Amino acid sequence: xxxxxxxxxxxxxxxxxxxxxxxxxxxxxxxxxxxxxxxxxxxxxxxxxxxxxxxxxxxxxxxxxxxxxxxxxxxxxxxxxxxxxxxxxxxxxxxxxxxxxxxxxxxxxxxxxxxxxxxxxxxxxxxxxxxxx
Numbered sequence: 184x185x186x187x188x189x190x191x192x193x194x195x196x197x198x199x200x201x202x203x204x205x206x207x208x209x210x211x212x213x214x215x216x217x218x219x220x221x222x223x224x225x226x227x228x229x230x231x232x233x234x235x236x237x238x239x240x241x242x243x244x245x246x247x248x249x250x251x252x253x254x255x256x257x258x259x260x261x262x263x264x265x266x267x268x269x270x271x272x273x274x275x276x277x278x279x280x281x282x283x284x285x286x287x288x289x290x291x292x293x294x295x296x297x298x299x300x301x302x303x304x305x306x307x308x309x310x311x312x313x314x315x316x
Contacts, residue, residue: 186264186314190228193260194245196312197232201243203304211241213296221294222252225260234297254294255285266298267305268316273298 187193204210214236223232233252235242262281265271276282277291284291309316 185227185259185261187228187260190230193225193228193230196309196314197243198245199312200301200304200308201241203308204300205240208240210300211236211239211297214294215239215241217290217293219254219290219293220250220252222248222255223263224255224257225263227259227261230260253286254290256291257283257285267302268309269302269306 187196208215214234215238217236219236221234221236223234224230225232231245231247233244233248233250235244258276258281262271262276266273266276273282277284306316
């Protein structure tokens, strides 16, 4: 059974997560400095999250968004959840093909700081929202 029952549940968590990140622009300063737009597309459920680092604070858009992106990440929602809770390795997921990257793979490395910030907030946020992790 997937961690997220449906797209609405996923978007609700991500909305709260990026709302918290936007309170402290310093938390996303590194990603903002890259001026990158990233699309994270997940399956099971099918969702899209677009992170726009050209704005300060960064802007997160939920659902399919038109436009060009610098980097695309494609995976299941369960894999993203595992990466954000530290139970799955981002590097291993990329190497074994569970995480697919479109665009310049080396730009994906520039997401490391942002992912660390998200990983620090994600588990406690899930608990606050009543999820069992």
